[in-house]
C-alpha cells in the first residue's frame with residue numbers, strides 16, 4: 001500500500017504514527033472538480049487541508065490527549081477520471097477497500113458529488129446507515145445542467161442509496177426540493193432555526209440510525225470564517241456550536257466515516273484551510289476518544 005510519508009502527510013506525522021498497517025484512520029484525498037457552478041478551485045482543496053494540517057498541535061485541549069495516536073495514514077490522491085460515473089466508481093472501490101481493511105476513512109474533496117461513491121461503500125458494509133449532511137444547500141435535485149452527477153444532486157444520489165438523510169444548516173433550497181424532503185422523511189434543520197439554541201440537537205440525533213456517515217460541505221459554515229467555498233451563503237453554522245453538536249453525534253452514534261468537501265482555497269486567506277484541517281482533527285478525537 002502506497003501512502004504519503006513524513007513530512008508530506010496529514011499532520012506531518014512520523015512513520016510510526018502514519019503507516020498504513022498501524023493506522024486506524026486513512027485519509028483519502030479526492031481532488032475532483034467537474035461540475036462546479038460558481039467559483040472554481042475545489043480540486044485544490046485536499047492538498048490545502050493537508051498543508052494546513054501540518055501546523056496543528058497534536059494535543060487536543062478538550063480530550064487532554066494527542067488524538068493522532070490512533071494513527072493517521074494519508075494516501076496519495078485518487079486520480080481523476082474524465083467521466084463522472086467512472087470517478088464515482090473509483091471512489092466507491094477505494095473506500096470499500098479501506099473499509100474492508102477495517103480502516104476509518106476520511107475523504108477530502110473535491111466537489112460534493114464524490115460523496116455518493118463513499119456512501120455506497122458504507123451502505124454495503126453496514127446496511128442501514130443515515131447520511132448526516134452539513135450544508136447550506138439541500139442538493140436534492142434529480143438532475144442539474146443535464147447531469148445526475150452534478151454537485152447539486154449530491155444528496156439526492158445519497159438518498160437513492162440510503163433513504164435516510166438529515167440535513168443541518170440549510171438556508172438555500174428550491175421549493176421542489178423542500179417538498180421532496182417533506183414527502184420522503186428527510187429532516188431539514190434550517191440554519192435560521194438552529195442558530196441560537198441547541199434544543200434541536202436531540203431531535204436531529206434521534207433521526208439518525210446507529211451507523212452514521214457524515215458529509216461536511218464546508219459551505220454549511222458561515223462565510224465570515226469559511227469564505228473559501230464555491231457557493232457561499234450568509235447565516236451559516238458557527239464553529240463551536242457545530243463542534244458541540246458533532247461531539248454529541250460521535251458519542252451517541254457510531255460514525256463510520258466522513259468527508260469534508262468543497263474547500264476552494266484562496267491564497268490570500270488561508271484561515272479557512274486551517275479551519276477545515278482542524279475540524280478533521282477534532283472529529284478524529286471525538287470518534288476515537290469517547
Ligand SMILES: [Mn+2]
Nearest residue numbers: 136137217219
Ligand atoms: Mn453546499
